[in-house]
Amino acid sequence: MEEAIVLYPSPPIGHLISMVELGKLLLTQKPSLSIHILITTVPYDSGSTAPYIANVAATIPSIKFHHLPTVTLPSTKTTHHEELAFEVLRLSNPHVREELLSISKNYTIHGLVVDFFCCAALSVAKELNIPGYHFFTSGAGVLAGFLYFPTIHNTTTKSLKDLKSLLHIPGVPPIPSSDMPIPVLHRDDKGYKYFLDSSSSFPESTGIVVNTFASLEARAVKTLSEGLCVPNNRTPPIYCIGPLIATEGPKDDSGSRNGTTLECLTWLDSQPVGSVVFLCFGSLGLFSKEQLREIAFGLERSGHRFLWVVRNPPSDNKSVALSANPNIDLDSLLPEGFLDRTKERGLVLKSWAPQVAVLNHPSVGGFVSHCGWNSVLEAVCAGVPLVAWPLYAEQRLNRIFLVEEMKLALPMNESDDGFVCSAEVEERVLGLMESEEGKLIRERAIAMKIAAQAALNEGGSSRVALSQLVESWKHK
Numbered sequence: 346m347e348e349a350i351v352l353y354p355s356p357p358i359g360h361l362i363s364m365v366e367l368g369k370l371l372l373t374q375k376p377s378l379s380i381h382i383l384i385t386t387v388p389y390d391s392g393s394t395a396p397y398i399a400n401v402a403a404t405i406p407s408i409k410f411h412h413l414p415t416v417t418l419p420s421t422k423t424t425h426h427e428e429l430a431f432e433v434l435r436l437s438n439p440h441v442r443e444e445l446l447s448i449s450k451n452y453t454i455h456g457l458v459v460d461f462f463c464c465a466a467l468s469v470a471k472e473l474n475i476p477g478y479h480f481f482t483s484g485a486g487v488l489a490g491f492l493y494f495p496t497i498h499n500t501t502t503k504s505l506k507d508l509k510s511l512l513h514i515p516g517v518p519p520i521p522s523s524d525m526p527i528p529v530l531h532r533d534d535k536g537y538k539y540f541l542d543s544s545s546s547f548p549e550s551t552g553i554v555v556n557t558f559a560s561l562e563a564r565a566v567k568t569l570s571e572g573l574c575v576p577n578n579r580t581p582p583i584y585c586i587g588p589l590i591a592t593e594g595p596k597d598d599s600g601s602r603n604g605t606t607l608e609c610l611t612w613l614d615s616q617p618v619g620s621v622v623f624l625c626f627g628s629l630g631l632f633s634k635e636q637l638r639e640i641a642f643g644l645e646r647s648g649h650r651f652l653w654v655v656r657n658p659p660s661d662n663k664s665v666a667l668s669a670n671p672n673i674d675l676d677s678l679l680p681e682g683f684l685d686r687t688k689e690r691g692l693v694l695k696s697w698a699p700q701v702a703v704l705n706h707p708s709v710g711g712f713v714s715h716c717g718w719n720s721v722l723e724a725v726c727a728g729v730p731l732v733a734w735p736l737y738a739e740q741r742l743n744r745i746f747l748v749e750e751m752k753l754a755l756p757m758n759e760s761d762d763g764f765v766c767s768a769e770v771e772e773r774v775l776g777l778m779e780s781e782e783g784k785l786i787r788e789r790a791i792a793m794k795i796a797a798q799a800a801l802n803e804g805g806s807s808r809v810a811l812s813q814l815v816e817s818w819k820h821k
């Protein structure tokens with residue numbers, strides 16, 4: 346019988362892409378493998394995945410997508426993405442079971458590889474006697490935090506939001522408790538329980554595949570492998586196989602993508618080497634109109650060249666797109682005359698940029714990012730230093746690791762209500778592009794780009810981890 350792996354990503358594009366890249370990577374190691382990817386739909390905007398899926402399905406025949414039937418959520422008031430995702434994915438379990446049974450008629454399934462949000466499916470894998478693996482789409486530092494989360498839970502009765510202290514998690518710098526992801530801040534929230542359940546499922550795993558590489562997060566990787574993040578249980582084998590990034594990023598489906606891509610790359614061609622700051626905030630990041638204006642003033646006063654992706658503000662003032670309006674009127678959003686005054690040195694793109702191509706363009710010298718892990722890895726692979734401006738999910742943890750541990754970023758400092766003033770934007774852009782500190786992190790970024798390539802080369806740490814993973818299937 347043919348051999349297969351079943352991958353189960355959570356729906357947002359940021360998670361889907363790295364899971365697809367994992368599939369592609371497994372094929373490089375074992376071309377005869379058949380990769381089956383289970384796709385669920387969620388009741389909110391999780392980024393534009395359809396064109397991306399269609400493109401992969403059309404170009405890589407060994408990767409097959411299985412669209413699971415849509416589940417109906419019981420009426421819920423929550424608008425938390427994470428909670429909704431956990432809920433949908435849990436309710437999808439019967440469909441996962443059916444799909445696994447159907448695939449196993451024609452294939453020997455070596456493993457079901459689940460995203461953090463899809464861990465409910467591990468019980469199905471167990472029931473069907475299929476090895477269950479985790480694929481962690483963020484870095485080793487965040488994984489250390491999640492593996493240790495049940496221990497934190499057991500050592501306090503308070504909500505993390507009320508703890509107001511530093512969390513000492515093995516392998517990473519001390520973390521202010523308020524920097525943990527929003528769903529785990531409130532102990533009584535449903536989201537908290539889901540995160541706790543998911544974090545507690547790691548020790549049951551056959552193996553944890555992580556999208557990072559050993560030299561990027563040396564201390565966290567070593568500490569994880571030594572089992573120190575799970576004091577009272579087993580730590581499964583950890584396979585750091587990254588950096589996995591899409592060579593060609595996902596695309597906007599607005600229909601204008603070719604125009605946008607061409608426009609911004611042509612514009613970059615006309616800028617001096619290393620002179621442009623790129624500002625882009627992932628597939629879901631949104632700012633209020635006031636915040637957009639503050640960024641504009643900061644960029645204008647910095648005097649620097651910039652390429653900035655702007656989206657409409659959310660209707661409910663959240664920093665995540667539950668439903669983003671694609672029609673953007675830049676003139677009404679940005680300060681009066683801003684576009685005109687900066688037209689010689691700045692370009693504002695609506696909604697979407699071809700991020701991977703932009704980061705690899707020689708004119709780009711810095712990246713103001715929301716610290717989504719794919720964006721971090723894309724910057725690392727391009728050798729571009731960052732300003733870390735986290736918005737949601739685990740991004741505040743990534744800021745700490747980027748600034749304090751990897752030393753690849755300057756922090757963007759927000760006020761208590763999350764607002765960043767124009768002076769801070771100006772100062773950080775100047776710091777990144779002109780200061781001595783900026784120069785040091787730029788040098789580190791270039792060194793890390795080389796280290797990333799080395800990890801992926803023959804004999805490199807990630808390549809070795811990948812072959813160990815594939816090798817382990819023979820013994821199951």
Ligand SMILES: O=c1ccn([C@@H]2O[C@H](COP(=O)(O)OP(=O)(O)O[C@H]3O[C@H](CO)[C@@H](O)[C@H](O)[C@H]3O)[C@@H](O)[C@H]2O)c(=O)[nH]1
Nearest residue numbers: 359360482483594627628697698700717718719720738739
């Ligand atoms: O204009 C844009 C905006 C985004 N992207 C791409 O979209 C992806 C975005 O991924 P990421 O940077 O990881 O951000 P999110 O989409 O926000 O990712 C989610 O998933 C990540 C992986 O788990 C987490 O680290 C994040 O916090 C979480 O929000 C990247 O490949 C970008 O290149 C573009 O190509 N153009």
